[in-house]
Amino acid sequence: MTDSANSPVAASEPKTVPPFAVVPGAQVQQVLEGREKQVVELVEQTYRVHGAGDSVNPPSYFLRFPDRPASRIIALPASVGGDVGVDGIKWVSSFPDNVASGIPRASAVLILNDRATGYPFACMEGSVISASRTAASAASAADWLSRGRGRPRRIGFFGVGLIARYIHAFLDATGWSFDEIGVYDSWSENAEGFKGYLERSGTAANVTVHDSPEQLIRSSDLVVFATVAAQPHVHDVTWFAHNPLVLHVSLRDLAPEILLASTNILDDVDHCLKAGTSAHLVEQMVGHRDFVDGTLADVMAGKVSLPDDRPVVFSPFGLGVLDLAVGKYVYDEVARSGQLRVVEDFFSELKRYG
Numbered sequence: 001m002t003d004s005a006n007s008p009v010a011a012s013e014p015k016t017v018p019p020f021a022v023v024p025g026a027q028v029q030q031v032l033e034g035r036e037k038q039v040v041e042l043v044e045q046t047y048r049v050h051g052a053g054d055s056v057n058p059p060s061y062f063l064r065f066p067d068r069p070a071s072r073i074i075a076l077p078a079s080v081g082g083d084v085g086v087d088g089i090k091w092v093s094s095f096p097d098n099v100a101s102g103i104p105r106a107s108a109v110l111i112l113n114d115r116a117t118g119y120p121f122a123c124m125e126g127s128v129i130s131a132s133r134t135a136a137s138a139a140s141a142a143d144w145l146s147r148g149r150g151r152p153r154r155i156g157f158f159g160v161g162l163i164a165r166y167i168h169a170f171l172d173a174t175g176w177s178f179d180e181i182g183v184y185d186s187w188s189e190n191a192e193g194f195k196g197y198l199e200r201s202g203t204a205a206n207v208t209v210h211d212s213p214e215q216l217i218r219s220s221d222l223v224v225f226a227t228v229a230a231q232p233h234v235h236d237v238t239w240f241a242h243n244p245l246v247l248h249v250s251l252r253d254l255a256p257e258i259l260l261a262s263t264n265i266l267d268d269v270d271h272c273l274k275a276g277t278s279a280h281l282v283e284q285m286v287g288h289r290d291f292v293d294g295t296l297a298d299v300m301a302g303k304v305s306l307p308d309d310r311p312v313v314f315s316p317f318g319l320g321v322l323d324l325a326v327g328k329y330v331y332d333e334v335a336r337s338g339q340l341r342v343v344e345d346f347f348s349e350l351k352r353y354g
Contacts, residue, residue: 018121020346025125036173043136046325051297054081071095078320087113090323133322135166141314156182156220159227160194178205184216225253246313256282267316
């Protein structure tokens with residue numbers, strides 16, 4: 001016989017199923033537009049929460065296809081504590097062949113789960129959230145990793161898709177300005193298109209489309225890699241002899257010898273050293289992790305000093321906790337405005353015994 005007085009159900013507080021809402025991309029953009037500074041602050045605080053251990057961020061799961069080897073869909077489950085307090089998962093696809101058809105490479109949804117009941121309470125368009133948290137992470141890293149080195153005045157974008165555009169927008173909104181902006185992409189029409197975007201954005205910098213990767217890197221104090229490269233394609237260490245700050249957002253552009261000649265800052269060591277990233281290739285080559293100097297959270301906490309006589313490379317694998325933090329912020333803002341699109345009776349079977 002069951003002792004109902006001691007059962008977990010009887011002993012717990014009464015719970016209710018939260019309403020389920022769908023937050024489309026237009027609402028996500030409406031909330032985030034013009035709030036780049038707040039998103040950067042939120043991302044930095046989430047890094048601190050993660051660094052303090054108040055999060056769960058298991059390994060990402062990669063769904064790959066034998067008949068479509070360039071494409072993948074990634075699941076990023078996570079839970080973040082602190083003031084955010086939410087569980088969930090991002091389901092993001094990367095199909096590079098989309099670009100030739102004029103549509104973005106990546107698409108995503110973000111699911112938020114209630115911490116008390118486990119019930120999903122929101123399904124959100126995730127690509128804008130993902131791009132925003134990536135750009136906020138890059139802008140934060142550019143700030144923290146350039147302290148003591150002097151702010152770069154020449155920036156180069158290697159790869160010019162959606163992520164590059166968002167990174168530029170977040171840098172611009174958080175007080176960065178440049179004398180020169182360099183652009184390089186393996187597709188010249190993409191590079192010209194990005195130059196047009198920069199000029200329309202009102203930048204006062206001189207914008208140059210470079211003919212080669214070497215030209216771009218040598219002429220930039222801050223280099224942003226935002227490509228779809230599956231394996232290293234930049235090998236010459238001498239291109240980095242001027243010791244630039246490198247935001248290695250796409251993770252797989254740089255050959256191991258370049259990372260071994262640099263100061264390496266990651267967002268999370270265990271996550272970044274897997275899935276064939278450049279840092280993972282270094283670990284496999286040397287058999288240890290001594291080349292890693294620390295995480296961005298370590299830099300924020302003053303635990304890592306950055307020399308100015310080597311390149312500094314930031315390699316962010318992209319943590320699901322960041323998506324959840326930004327997604328919860330968007331959800332709360334939409335809910336506060338009274339504009340949530342609730343799907344009535346989404347969970348229709350709620351009686352235990354019918």
